[in-house]
Amino acid sequence: MTSRGKFLVWLVLALPLAAALVRYALDPDAWPGDLLHPTGEWSARFIILALMVTPWRQLWPQASAVRFLARHRRALGVAAFLYALAHTAAYVADMGNVADMLAELGAPAIWTGWAALLILVPLGLTSNDAAMRALRSGWKRLQRLAYPAAILTLVHWALVHDGLAAALLHFAPLVLLQAVRVARLFPTPTRSAI
Secondary structure: OOOOHHHHHHHHHHHHHHHHHHHOOOOOOHHHHHHHHHHHHHHHHHHHHHHHHHHHHOOOOOOHHHHHHOEEEHHHHHHHHOOOOOOHHHHHHHOOOOHHHHHOOOOOOHHHHHHHHHHHHHHHHOOHHHHHHHHHHHHHHOOOOOHHHHHHHHHHHHHHHHOOHHHHHHHHHHHHHHHHHHHOOOOOOOOOOO
């Protein structure tokens, strides 16, 4: 893909953050706490989208939209990581001091978010061609850590919002696609003729 095409993809990926920054810049009293939800939700959305690419490719390998997403899957993963960093920065700024952050670190709603971020760090840092060449087959194994990161993100989202509804609404398509993917691994038995 041309550098112009990559630029346009990254421009689209940056739009939710740009919109959130503009919205909250217009209301200085909202900053930084009100950036927590949009950055966290977009991080989750990009993780979900990146993980949906493989089952989509298995179900609709010739679909142009699926091929487009497959070409930009790494960008989706990196965007998920960058939005997670922005989410963490907004959280740190909102908390204001280390003592308050440490005081709530043991809460499941909080440590699941930190654990998801810690998993995303090596994924984000190795999402480049040089790391792919250096790690060879280990690169793909490392990138599979996106699945536990997604699960931790789902739990974090559900606990922070005191309910599963919004989190499940977002994660349900991924869960369904992965279920279809797993089901396809086990062929259905055929009835023998009588």
